[in-house]
Amino acid sequence: MGSPEVTSTAVTDIESSTMPKKKAAATEPSTNGNAPASSPELNHEFLHSMLLQRRFEERCAEAYALGKIGGFCHLYIGQEAVSTGVLSSLRADDYIITTYRDHGQALARGMSPRTVMSELFGRIDGCARGKGGSMHMFDKSLNFLGGHGIVGANVPLATGVAFAIKYRGGDQVCVCFMGESVVNTGAFHEALNMAGLWKLPVVYIIENNRYGMGTALERASAIHDIYERGASYNMSRAVCDGQDVFEVRAAVGKAIERARTESTPTLLEVRTYRFMGHSMSDAVSGTYRSKAELEEHMKRDPIVLLRTYMMEHGELTDEALHKMDDEIKAVVQDAWDFADKSPEPPLEALYEDVYVDTTSDAAADAVA
Amino acid sequence: MPVITYRDALNAALREEMQRDDRVFLMGEEVAVYQGAYKVSKGLLQEFGEMRVVDTPITELGFAGVGVGAAMVGLRPIIEFMTWNFAVLALDQVLNSAAKMLYMSGGQFNIPIVFRGPNGAALQLSAQHSQAFESWLAHIPGIKVISPSTPYDAKGLLKSAIRDDNPVCFLEGEMLYNTKGEVPDEEYLIPIGKADLKREGNHATIITAGKMALLGVQAADQLAKDGINVDVVDLRTVRPMDVEAIKTSVEKTNRAVVLEEGWEIAGIGAQVVDYIQRDCFDSLDAPVLRVHQADVPMPYAKNLERAAKPDAAKTVAAVRKVMYLD
Numbered sequence: 301m302g303s304p305e306v307t308s309t310a311v312t313d314i315e316s317s318t319m320p321k322k323k324a325a326a327t328e329p330s331t332n333g334n335a336p337a338s339s340p341e342l343n344h345e346f347l348h349s350m351l352l353q354r355r356f357e358e359r360c361a362e363a364y365a366l367g368k369i370g371g372f373c374h375l376y377i378g379q380e381a382v383s384t385g386v387l388s389s390l391r392a393d394d395y396i397i398t399t400y401r402d403h404g405q406a407l408a409r410g411m412s413p414r415t416v417m418s419e420l421f422g423r424i425d426g427c428a429r430g431k432g433g434s435m436h437m438f439d440k441s442l443n444f445l446g447g448h449g450i451v452g453a454n455v456p457l458a459t460g461v462a463f464a465i466k467y468r469g470g471d472q473v474c475v476c477f478m479g480e481s482v483v484n485t486g487a488f489h490e491a492l493n494m495a496g497l498w499k500l501p502v503v504y505i506i507e508n509n510r511y512g513m514g515t516a517l518e519r520a521s522a523i524h525d526i527y528e529r530g531a532s533y534n535m536s537r538a539v540c541d542g543q544d545v546f547e548v549r550a551a552v553g554k555a556i557e558r559a560r561t562e563s564t565p566t567l568l569e570v571r572t573y574r575f576m577g578h579s580m581s582d583a584v585s586g587t588y589r590s591k592a593e594l595e596e597h598m599k600r601d602p603i604v605l606l607r608t609y610m611m612e613h614g615e616l617t618d619e620a621l622h623k624m625d626d627e628i629k630a631v632v633q634d635a636w637d638f639a640d641k642s643p644e645p646p647l648e649a650l651y652e653d654v655y656v657d658t659t660s661d662a663a664a665d666a667v668a
Numbered sequence: 669m670p671v672i673t674y675r676d677a678l679n680a681a682l683r684e685e686m687q688r689d690d691r692v693f694l695m696g697e698e699v700a701v702y703q704g705a706y707k708v709s710k711g712l713l714q715e716f717g718e719m720r721v722v723d724t725p726i727t728e729l730g731f732a733g734v735g736v737g738a739a740m741v742g743l744r745p746i747i748e749f750m751t752w753n754f755a756v757l758a759l760d761q762v763l764n765s766a767a768k769m770l771y772m773s774g775g776q777f778n779i780p781i782v783f784r785g786p787n788g789a790a791l792q793l794s795a796q797h798s799q800a801f802e803s804w805l806a807h808i809p810g811i812k813v814i815s816p817s818t819p820y821d822a823k824g825l826l827k828s829a830i831r832d833d834n835p836v837c838f839l840e841g842e843m844l845y846n847t848k849g850e851v852p853d854e855e856y857l858i859p860i861g862k863a864d865l866k867r868e869g870n871h872a873t874i875i876t877a878g879k880m881a882l883l884g885v886q887a888a889d890q891l892a893k894d895g896i897n898v899d900v901v902d903l904r905t906v907r908p909m910d911v912e913a914i915k916t917s918v919e920k921t922n923r924a925v926v927l928e929e930g931w932e933i934a935g936i937g938a939q940v941v942d943y944i945q946r947d948c949f950d951s952l953d954a955p956v957l958r959v960h961q962a963d964v965p966m967p968y969a970k971n972l973e974r975a976a977k978p979d980a981a982k983t984v985a986a987v988r989k990v991m992y993l994d
Contacts, residue, residue, distance in 0.1 A: 427774065431773075439776070445777070453761065453764060456732070457737035457765060460736060461740060463734055464738040487729055491730050491733065493730070494734060653775040654771055655770070655810065656778045660689060660780065
């Protein structure tokens with residue numbers, strides 16, 4: 301705090317600006333900060349996490365079509381290596397904050413499929429008791445600080461969480477997910493400037509899925525290597541392939557380590573692709589991208605890349621894969637059934653949770 | 669009882685609450701090294717250090733959000749806006765983050781934060797620096813809105829605001845900082861949501877808040893010279909509003925004038941009149957009148973500014989009218 305030292309540009313971590321790589325399988329795992337990079341057991345966990353998100357959201361699309369899910373519903377399909385790669389690299393006491401495209405991250409952090417599906421169905425057993433819906437997944441017990449619906453608004457919030465970590469002298473890290481369209485908002489600029497100025501333990505993750513709704517990155521941002529925006533805030537910055545869970549883990553691992561040990565922020569651009577429309581009201585390819593482009597990107601499905609890697613390395617058989625898939629489908633079906641049976645919130649809940657009726661409980665309350 | 673300024677009363681409230689609870693910190697533009705644009709935070713940097721008294725860049729949206737984020741994980745921020753006129757830039761974080769977080773998280777995340785700073789017009793600051801925000805903020809469920817008129821109220825209410833576990837918008841008056849009043853040395857709190865009778869009378873009721881309460885008192889004193897005695901109900905908090913206090917007074921006097929600093933349309937006065945027509949319909953002997961800023965951006969020229977602002981004379985005229993004296 302106070303007068304920050306000028307960081308040397310030597311700490312800047314520009315790993316590559318020639319993305320994405322076109323490989324049929326995930327890369328060999330490299331380092332992930334101090335965490336183990338990979339093992340057959342870990343890889344099974346990653347595959348399970350990613351496949352759970354995929355199967356869950358496939359059923360979300362179905363439930364939306366049936367009218368069980370209402371409002372806006374933004375699917376994460378195609379981006380699962382980002383959530384799994386990042387969240388598998390965090391500690392339980394770290395903080396996560398994200399946008400309205402939040403189902404995948406909620407599941408990858410460990411929120412139960414029943415809880416997420418119940419929230420989507422607007423039921424009492426949802427994480428926000430049916431009051432938040434698709435865009436507002438919150439779980440205090442997991443330090444999951446919510447999906448936020450205003451583009452850019454979660455970035456100052458993350459900066460504030462990191463400020464609180466530093467204020468208390470802790471070694472936790474706050475991870476802030478956002479889409480690439482966020483970098484054009486004032487909130488992003490204001491928040492990153494303060495994080496750079498005050499050296500806060502935060503990792504800003506730009507999930508560059510190429511489109512802010514229907515507007516391509518090149519039609520919205522004056523620069524296209526958007527991790528370079530970090531230069532404006534004297535901030536360490538990097539870019540990685542978001543379809544490859546090992547690459548995500550390697551890149552985010554360094555950023556998390558830097559935040560934890562040096563209390564400095566990182567801007568990490570993760571290049572990924574949204575396989576679905578912006579929301580359920582947007583056709584998959586839409587008017588803004590071609591079917592050919594979509595199909596080209598779908599060749600690099602993050603789940604297929606990991607699965608192929610594991611099979612090539614003798615870590616996974618067809619049989620084991622099918623067994624995992626069947627188990628996950630059963631879990632998702634259970635979540636659906638549970639949510640379907642969960643009651644709607646009682647009408648008296650309408651006026652609950654507007655205010656709390658408590659005051660600060662510091663010991664000095666006795667003075668009053 | 670010691671007589672101190674409104675500014676010093678606020679300063680004392682900040683100091684006492686920061687001494688009491690180390691989760692409380694102050695953040696904003698010029699609050700630390702400069703000692704506060706209006707010197708409300710004078711001496712706090714020296715006492716509490718730069719981690720707890722934090723100068724920010726000029727970045728209202730950003731630091732308002734930093735405050736809300738810090739509040740989500742257990743700190744108790746006080747965010748100072750140099751004026752509420754600049755806080756418009758931060759309204760997204762006040763409205764969409766602070767006010768709605770508890771509700772949209774299903775009760776998981778309350779936001780114990782105070783947004784504070786001077787509100788309304790001073791002298792000849794013209795259109796962009798002379799706006800009153802009570803009605804804008806009071807519209808929002810999930811926050812509380814306080815607008816104190818005296819040093820005593822300012823101190824007791826700011827202390828309550830800092831201890832409240834909900835987001836509180838605290839509207840001070842630039843023209844009030846130098847006003848003086850009695851403030852006891854011993855600690856006290858004033859409950860949020862309770863009005864105070866600043867003058868007592870039987871002939872009519874003036875309902876007001878914040879800086880306007882001083883005008884209400886001036887009007888009451890002028891009316892008293894003609895034998896007209898009015899209740900001046902200083903709401904002190906505009907959300908939640910003390911509807912009982914309004915009702916009690918209007919049922920006694922049968923006549924009411926609402927005096928506010930902001931514009932007419934959808935103003936605080938419109939809400940007060942709605943409560944009165946619902947709760948006191950049979951008690952009214954005259955339509956309720958309102959005194960407010962002219963429905964124009966604030967002009968610069970002295971004479972035009974005077975014409976645009978509510979004042980004691982306009983309030984006296986409105987009271988005489990509801991009494992059918994003019």
